[in-house]
Amino acid sequence: MRKIFIIGIGAGNPDYMTVQAIGALNKVDVFFIPDKGAEKAALRQLRTEICARFIKDRAYRFVEVQVPRRGEDFSDYKANVLEWHAAIEANYTRLLREDVGENECAGFLVWGDPALYDSTLRIVERIHAQAEMAFDYEVIPGISAIQALAARHRVPLNRIGESVHITTGRKLTEGASNDGGSVVVLLDGEQAFTKLAGDLQIYWGAYLGTDEEVLVAGRLSEVASDIAAIRAERRARNGWIMDSYLIRKPET
Ligand SMILES: C[S@@+](CC[C@H](N)C(=O)[O-])C[C@H]1O[C@@H](n2cnc3c(N)ncnc32)[C@H](O)[C@@H]1O
Known part of the structure; x- marks a missing residue:
């Protein structure tokens, strides 16, 4: 069965990586890396640095995730976010199906802690609930x-x-x-x-x-x-x- 690790990588310093996060990192075959402009370029660099530094003797690959643009209508903030999440969810579902083998592990490297102002967990929960594709998932906390x-x-x-x-x-x-x-x-x-x-x-x-x-x-x-x-x-x-x-x- 596929497995997804949602790994908190800490909020900016690679030294914030926990032993548990490093352990999970070393089980991942495919990392999903969101691509969202200048800010994300810097954040992407930290993610690739973390992988290079902490993954030992193991092949892994990156898959870039195009993050859809958010709608401009903020009159209903929650509806705006939910619509955006649905678009991200569709992308993740497709990538999981196409880029992650049956018995492989995928990883999301979440800035800081995954439970704090981050939607990865919410989106993965939604994909899991749809039961279109069986997978397990685990959350690794990080320094927020x-x-x-x-x-x-x-x-x-x-x-x-x-x-x-x-x-x-x-x-x-x-x-x-x-x-x-x-x-x-x-x-x-x-x-x-x-x-x-x-x-x-x-x-x-x-x-x-x-x-x-x-x-x-x-x-x-x-x-x-x-x-x-x-x-x-x-x-x-x-x-x-x-x-x-x-x-x-x-x-x-
Ligand atoms: C989308 S939230 C993600 C929070 C993240 N999951 C965490 O646990 O820190 C992004 C916000 O977190 C805060 N943040 C994240 N990293 C930071 C850093 N290195 N320095 C200062 N603020 C940071 C900022 O307020 C930023 O706007």
């Missing part, structure tokens, strides 16, 4: 951007007895609620942190774990414009940026 951010700033995510809320820039702008604890923000293309009021502490990091890594921490009112400027400059220079932050009321 959130763990990398906390480690690089040397801070715990939560304060004693408080909660941690994980959200996106879009939800933060819409006023995502939390109960006064810490908030971790990913996928913030709109720089939602510049729109927040009140006395807040921010721990920001971009390109975490890579040679380009940049960290800024401080009172939001004092560092927000610096972060916005660094963000714009790095984004222009590299053609892409990945940044995350932890935000909360300062310690009293």
